Amino acid sequence: MDFNYCLKVLDAEQIRQADQFTIKNEPIHSIDLMERASEEFARWFTALFDTEIPIVIFCGTGNNGGDGLVICRLLNDAGYTVSLFCVGDPDSGSRDFKINYDIIQNYDIPQTVIDQSNFPTLGKDTVIIDAIFGSGLSRPITGLIADLINHLNAEPCEYRVAVDIASGLGCDSKFDGGAIMNASHTVCFQVPKLSLLLPENENQSGELIIKSIGLIEEYIQSLSSNYYFSTLSFVRSFVKHRSRFSHKGRAGKNLLVAGSHGKMGAAILAGKACLRSGAGLLTMHTPGCGQNVLQNSVPEAMVMVDDQDQLISNMHSISDFDVIGVGPGIGTDKMTAGAFKQILDQFDLPMVIDADALNILSENKNWIEKIPEGSVLTPHPGEFRRLVGNWENDYDRLNKQIEFCAKHKVIILLKGANSSICNPDGTVVFNATGNPGMATGGSGDVLTGILTALVGQGYNGFEAALLGAYLHGLAGDLFVKKNAEESLIASDLLEYLPRAMRKIVYQQKVKKSERRRRI
Numbered sequence: 001m002d003f004n005y006c007l008k009v010l011d012a013e014q015i016r017q018a019d020q021f022t023i024k025n026e027p028i029h030s031i032d033l034m035e036r037a038s039e040e041f042a043r044w045f046t047a048l049f050d051t052e053i054p055i056v057i058f059c060g061t062g063n064n065g066g067d068g069l070v071i072c073r074l075l076n077d078a079g080y081t082v083s084l085f086c087v088g089d090p091d092s093g094s095r096d097f098k099i100n101y102d103i104i105q106n107y108d109i110p111q112t113v114i115d116q117s118n119f120p121t122l123g124k125d126t127v128i129i130d131a132i133f134g135s136g137l138s139r140p141i142t143g144l145i146a147d148l149i150n151h152l153n154a155e156p157c158e159y160r161v162a163v164d165i166a167s168g169l170g171c172d173s174k175f176d177g178g179a180i181m182n183a184s185h186t187v188c189f190q191v192p193k194l195s196l197l198l199p200e201n202e203n204q205s206g207e208l209i210i211k212s213i214g215l216i217e218e219y220i221q222s223l224s225s226n227y228y229f230s231t232l233s234f235v236r237s238f239v240k241h242r243s244r245f246s247h248k249g250r251a252g253k254n255l256l257v258a259g260s261h262g263k264m265g266a267a268i269l270a271g272k273a274c275l276r277s278g279a280g281l282l283t284m285h286t287p288g289c290g291q292n293v294l295q296n297s298v299p300e301a302m303v304m305v306d307d308q309d310q311l312i313s314n315m316h317s318i319s320d321f322d323v324i325g326v327g328p329g330i331g332t333d334k335m336t337a338g339a340f341k342q343i344l345d346q347f348d349l350p351m352v353i354d355a356d357a358l359n360i361l362s363e364n365k366n367w368i369e370k371i372p373e374g375s376v377l378t379p380h381p382g383e384f385r386r387l388v389g390n391w392e393n394d395y396d397r398l399n400k401q402i403e404f405c406a407k408h409k410v411i412i413l414l415k416g417a418n419s420s421i422c423n424p425d426g427t428v429v430f431n432a433t434g435n436p437g438m439a440t441g442g443s444g445d446v447l448t449g450i451l452t453a454l455v456g457q458g459y460n461g462f463e464a465a466l467l468g469a470y471l472h473g474l475a476g477d478l479f480v481k482k483n484a485e486e487s488l489i490a491s492d493l494l495e496y497l498p499r500a501m502r503k504i505v506y507q508q509k510v511k512k513s514e515r516r517r518r519i
Contacts, residue, residue, distance in 0.1 A: 001463060005234035006429065007210065008220055009227035010191050012135045012171045018190070021219045031096045033213065034063065038070035040211040041163060041187050042078065045071075049159075051079040053127055056120065058085045058152070060132040060145075060167070061093030067163050068131025069100035076109055083110045085120065087132050087145055116144060119151045128152060128160040130181045132167040135193060140178025141168045149179040162186040166204045169195050173395060180204045189213045191220065192229045197418045197430045198394035199381075226402075228429045229418075232504065235470045238463055239505055242278075251280025252456020255318060256301075256449065257326040257343070257357075259286040260336070261310040264293045266329030266355070266445040269490050271298040273449025274325070276497040277471070278457055283321070287311050311335060315342040323349060325452030327357030328445040337364065344370035350461050351375040354448040355383075362386035373409040374461040376451055378444065380415045402426050411461040413451075415444060419469050423462045431466075433473025435480050435488075442490030447472045450497070467504075474500040 010018070023030050049055075055075060059068035065087070076082045090101050090113070104111070112118060122128070130152075132145065141149060149167060152160070160183050165171065168180035172194040184206040186196055190213050196205040210229075228234075242251070254274055259267030267286055271294065274282050282301040284294055288309035295303055306312050313335035318324065324347055330336050337360045343351070350372055353361070358379050361367055365387075371377075379387060381397070388404055391397040398420065401412050405422045414420045419431040450472055454464035475496040479488055 001238040001466075002234070003228060004221055005231055005237050006228035007191055007231060008223065008225045009194050009197070009229060009430070010171075010220070010223060010225055011194075012138070014223045014225070015135050015171070015191065018215045018220050018223070022215045025216060025219075026214075030063075031066075031099055034066050034096050034100070035070055037164075037189050037211075037213040038067050038074060040189070040213055041067070041071050042074040044187055044209055044211060045075065045161070046078050049080075049127060051081075053125060054081050054083070054123070055127045055129060056083045056085065056122060057129040058087055058114075058132050058148070059097075061086070061088040061090060061097050062134065062136065063094050063096055064131050064134030064136075064163060064167075066094060066097040066100050067134070068129060069097065069104050071129060071131065071163065072109060073100075073104055073107060076107055083120075084112070086111065086113045087148060089113075114144070114148055116147070119148060122152075122155045122157050124156040124158055126155075126157050128155075128157050129163065130160060130167050130183065131163040132181070134164045135171050137168065137170060137175075140175035141180070142178060146179035149181050153182045159184045160206075162206075164189050165193055165196065169201060169204045171195060174201070174393065182206075185209060187211060190215045192430070194227060194395075197229070197420075198398070199416055200394040202417075226426050226428055228427070230429050230432045230466065230470055232470075235467050235504055239467065240457060240459065241505065248280035251278060252453060252458070253320060253322045254279045254282045254452050254456040255285060255304075255321040255324045256282065256328075256452060257285045257312060257315070257324060257339075258328040258330060258445075259284075259290045259294075260312065260329055260331045260333075261287065261289050263329030263331065264290045265442065267294060268297045269442045269445040269494070270325065270328045270449035270452075271301050272494050273446040273497065274453045275300050275449075276494060277450045277453035277468075277501070279453040280456070285312065285315065306339075308335065312339050315339045315346070318343065318347055321347075321349075323351065323452055323455040325352040325354070325448050327352075327354035328448050330356045332356050332359050332363070336360070341367060341370075348372050350455055352378070352448055352451045352455060352464075354378045354444060358383045359386065368408055371408060371410055374411070376411045376413060376455070376461045376465050378413045378415060378447060378451065378465075380444065384412070384414055398428065402428065411465050413447075413465045413469055415447070419473075421462070421465045421469060427462075429466055431469040431473055433470050433477055435473075435476050435485055437480055437485030437488035438473070438476040438493070440489055443472075443476075443493065446490050446493045471497070471500050471504060474503065478503075
């Protein structure tokens with residue numbers, strides 16, 4: 001596993017240091033680095049928006065405002081109808097801002113310096129570009145600029161695009177009492193900011209686009225951070241390849257404990273996902289009512305039938321398995337809770353714990369200490385709240401996730417957009433794949449099956465969670481390339497899992513000349 005293939009999540013001071021190091025050692029003038037960043041923004045923008053759409057750019061007088069001025073010039077040159085509003089006194093701006101402000105005076109672009117009397121009224125089709133404050137902001141926005149931001153948030157514009165980060169949103173915190181610009185998109189430079197990855201800031205971050213501006217990568221890697229953003233190259237750095245002499249016994253002996261009366265669909269989804277993710281042997285423990293269902297729907301799996309017909313009540317003969325995944329559709333009946341406790345008492349290898357098994361744990365918190373080290377827990381926020389209690393905000397929730405993993409030596413994959421995967425050592429990786437269409441019943445059951453298969457194949461819990469989350473989200477992303485997000489159902493993830501796995505495992509086609517040499 002090579003974290004150098006990840007994108008580091010840096011704070012404002014580290015980003016400033018990376019800028020300065022690049023300026024000094026590339027070397028490059030700061031104003032040319034500003035030009036480079038703005039060109040990346042403009043290249044993305046022109047690929048998405050037609051030239052007929054009116055654009056209004058709001059610039060502060062710092063370097064983020066300087067970015068906005070360059071963007072204004074570039075979009076004007078590209079044939080867009082652009083208007084410019086300067087927020088603050090241009091004469092008091094930063095050096096690079098003033099240079100670009102002087103340049104923009106040579107263009108026939110409508111320009112206005114904002115005061116209380118001239119807040120613009122904008123149409124729905126107008127695109128707002130927010131370049132008022134960037135990542136260096138260290139205080140809440142109040143006064144005239146806050147009034148402007150609140151005014152713009154109330155305008156009917158569908159698109160508000162933030163340059164690097166929405167004005168008023170701190171890199172790794174939220175400023176109480178200050179105004180924050182809402183954003184439909186954020187074009188973030190070089191590295192993601194923590195605030196952009198947290199669900200509570202959805203309205204202030206929108207869709208996240210990360211563009212490299214050529215900061216010196218070696219220096220960025222030297223900076224300390226516990227937070228990372230996954231990439232395809234990263235998951236490829238630790239993916240396992242089967243040898244020519246592999247057999248089913250070496251690909252994992254997996255047990256899935258899943259299903260109850262009326263919830264056998266969860267078991268089917270988890271079982272199929274487990275098999276599609278490389279499981280060598282799969283056994284499913286299920287109530288009597290599920291035996292025929294599973295043997296018809298998942299014929300590749302063996303079935304252990306519980307003593308009870310409607311629910312899971314008792315566990316036996318589990319010592320021969322490499323991994324146990326437990327939770328999908330099992331319910332929280334007292335007998336089922338007792339069966340789960342039997343697993344915790346008897347099994348000492350890493351497990352995958354999801355859904356109702358998490359709810360049982362939340363009702364029996366003294367059992368948490370029984371969870372084998374290195375196990376993977378996959379709560380959604382509601383399940384996690386039941387485990388750890390309430391939190392003030394998503395920053396606090398992230399701290400609770402880190403504390404829980406360190407205390408219990410487990411991995412928490414907290415599901416959602418940019419799912420956060422935390423290792424006991426405090427390392428947190430945010431997942432880069434997935435889309436809103438995956439917010440559908442059964443999606444989590446598919447993830448449980450994937451993770452169980454990966455642990456069974458010898459991945460440690462952290463590796464399995466990282467690869468599994470990426471694979472799961474990628475399957476969803478491949479679906480929406482051809483279909484509507486709203487149409488995605490969990491079974492579609494099963495269909496696209498093989499394609500997602502292929503994209504990860506097989507990095508590139510072998511050249512014909514290389515293939516001939518191998519033959």
